[in-house]
Amino acid sequence: MLKDRSASFISGRGLRAIFVCFQELTCSLQKHLQRERETATPVVVHGIDLDETLVQRARERSKDDPGITFERLDIMDDDAEESLRSYLASAGRTKFDVAFCFSVSMWIHLNHGDSGLALFLGRLSGLCRRLVLEPQPWRCYQTAARRMRKLGEPEFEHMNDIKFRKEELEPFILRTCSESGLVLKQTFGTTSWKRKLLLFEHPDEFK
Ligand SMILES: C[S@@+](CC[C@H](N)C(=O)[O-])C[C@H]1O[C@@H](n2cnc3c(N)ncnc32)[C@H](O)[C@@H]1O
Numbered sequence: 001m002l003k004d005r006s007a008s009f010i011s012g013r014g015l016r017a018i019f020v021c022f023q024e025l026t027c028s029l030q031k032h033l034q035r036e037r038e039t040a041t042p043v044v045v046h047g048i049d050l051d052e053t054l055v056q057r058a059r060e061r062s063k064d065d066p067g068i069t070f071e072r073l074d075i076m077d078d079d080a081e082e083s084l085r086s087y088l089a090s091a092g093r094t095k096f097d098v099a100f101c102f103s104v105s106m107w108i109h110l111n112h113g114d115s116g117l118a119l120f121l122g123r124l125s126g127l128c129r130r131l132v133l134e135p136q137p138w139r140c141y142q143t144a145a146r147r148m149r150k151l152g153e154p155e156f157e158h159m160n161d162i163k164f165r166k167e168e169l170e171p172f173i174l175r176t177c178s179e180s181g182l183v184l185k186q187t188f189g190t191t192s193w194k195r196k197l198l199l200f201e202h203p204d205e206f207k
Contacts, residue, residue: 042066046087046096048073075120076112084127095205099128103193105173106136106144110156114163118176125180129205133198135173138166140195170196 047070049055055072062068071087073080088094101124109117124131145159164172174184182200190196 044091045069046071046084048075048084050074075123076108076116081123081127088127096128098130098132099124100132102132102134103136103195105133106140109162110141110144110158113158113161114172116158117164117173121173121176122180125177125182125200125202129202131177131182131198131200133173133177133200134193134195135170135198136195138169141165174198 044067047055047058047068049058049070049072052072055070058070062070069087071083073083084096085094088096105117105120108120112120141159141162145156148155177184177200181202181204183203184198185201186199188197188199
């Protein structure tokens with residue numbers, strides 16, 4: 001998917017290409033996009049994650065690469081948006097070219113419920129021109145809940161009150177994205193995790 005799309009992900013209008021991404025894949029993504037781009041335009045990626053240890057580890061791994069920064073951030077915090085906006089402002093931009101969000105939506109949904117997932121998608125939508133989303137399907141929620149039970153850990157806070165579950169989950173995600181102005185441009189088969197990869201964009205940004 002990235003091979004096909006990476007050139008078009010990058011804005012020709014800005015000084016540099018900016019991406020926001022959740023932790024793990026950030027470094028390989030930046031290298032891939034920079035290689036694909038094959039121009040002097042730097043590809044700049046800002047990785048965020050809730051987990052301080054993961055962020056520290058990622059910083060250590062990428063310390064010699066000026067194109068990559070990491071921030072410990074809970075995207076659900078009230079000041080998360082402001083923090084990302086100040087990152088963008090420091091780069092002279094108002095939006096990320098693309099936000100990549102792999103395997104995160106379920107954790108937001110389980111920990112913050114339906115309204116939390118809607119808030120998350122709306123927040124991402126307001127911050128990017130395109131969104132690549134790999135939402136976990138309902139079977140992953142069941143697996144995660146089973147794992148917690150086996151470990152003797154408490155249930156996820158919202159496992160039982162999630163209204164948009166099973167076959168209602170994907171329509172809810174699509175509807176929420178659409179309500180925030182994102183148009184689904186493409187669905188890229190399935191990843192090696194047997195999950196769909198959805199590409200959304202804000203049509204106004206590409207006129
Ligand atoms: C399954 S991992 C996926 C990591 C990465 N996107 C990948 O595909 O390798 C989910 C990640 O989401 C992060 N996460 C969960 N809730 C978050 C939140 N509210 N804000 C920021 N990161 C969060 C977790 O800390 C975890 O590292």
